[in-house]
Amino acid sequence: xxxxxxxxxxxxxxxxxxxxxxxxxxxxxxxxxxxxxxxxxxxxxxxxxxxxxxxxxxxxxxxxxxxxxxxxxxxxxxxxxxxxxxxxxxxxxxxxxxxxxxxxxxxxxxxxxxxxxxxxxxxxxxxxxxxxxxxxxxxxxxxxxxxxxxxxxxxxxxxxxxxxxxxxxxxxxxxxxxxxxxxxxxxxxxxxx
Amino acid sequence: xxxxxxxxxxxxxxxxxxxxxxxxxxxxxxxxxxxxxxxxxxxxxxx
Numbered sequence: 648x649x650x651x652x653x654x655x656x657x658x659x660x661x662x663x664x665x666x667x668x669x670x671x672x673x674x675x676x677x678x679x680x681x682x683x684x685x686x687x688x689x690x691x692x693x694x695x696x697x698x699x700x701x702x703x704x705x706x707x708x709x710x711x712x713x714x715x716x717x718x719x720x721x722x723x724x725x726x727x728x729x730x731x732x733x734x735x736x737x738x739x740x741x742x743x744x745x746x747x748x749x750x751x752x753x754x755x756x757x758x759x760x761x762x763x764x765x766x767x768x769x770x771x772x773x774x775x776x777x778x779x780x781x782x783x784x785x786x787x788x789x790x791x792x793x794x795x796x797x798x799x800x801x802x803x804x805x806x807x808x809x810x811x812x813x814x815x816x817x818x819x820x821x822x823x824x825x826x827x828x829x830x831x832x833x834x835x836x837x838x839x840x
Numbered sequence: 841x842x843x844x845x846x847x848x849x850x851x852x853x854x855x856x857x858x859x860x861x862x863x864x865x866x867x868x869x870x871x872x873x874x875x876x877x878x879x880x881x882x883x884x885x886x887x
Binding site for chain 1: 852853854855856857858861862864865866868869870872873874876881883
């Protein structure tokens with residue numbers, strides 16, 4: 648009973664502007680509330696988060712003047728924490744979190760299809776070298792090759808744009824690739840990733 | 841005899857929120873100002 652009276656006085660003092668009162672309230676109920684949250688979530692970091700969110704709600708409600716003093720401060724705080732725990736589990740259900748363990752690492756089956764930094768650098772170098780080599784091609788072949796590779800145009804579209812028949816466009820592409828290979832071989836260039 | 845202790849001991853651990861967490865809450869409390877003006881509630885955070 649004494650505890651409830653104390654809480655009621657502290658709450659009233661806090662509402663009247665005594666910041667020290669909330670500190671006493673937090674320290675007083677810290678272990679009880681934290682242990683309660685921990686018993687449900689079994690994770691220290693999540694416990695800290697929920698504890699923090701609980702008191703932020705408490706503070707906002709008290710400062711807004713929406714708290715109805717009935718001598719039940721702790722049960723009210725516990726109810727807020729309980730609701731936040733439910734929210735936490737609901738959120739986790741929507742977005743499940745998986746952590747690997749010693750025996751099984753999730754990253755051994757999940758891979759990122761992006762290149763690593765080294766391969767990315769090599770790829771950029773190859774792309775740059777290729778651009779220089781393409782510039783060495785005859786103008787008509789270079790035009791067709793750029794439209795096909797860089798602009799992803801169909802041979803029909805290339806033929807229309809360059810005002811030649813589709814067979815000529817195909818032929819230019821073929822010669823462009825043959826000539827590129829010749830330049831690469833002639834200069835002993837290695838283009839591999 | 842009936843098993844009266846919990847199956848998972850870990851669930852009974854007594855823990856406390858870190859002093860940093862408590863300090864954050866206290867700073868939040870000091871920074872938060874709520875005013876009611878003409879029926880409207882205005883919240884401001886003076887950091």
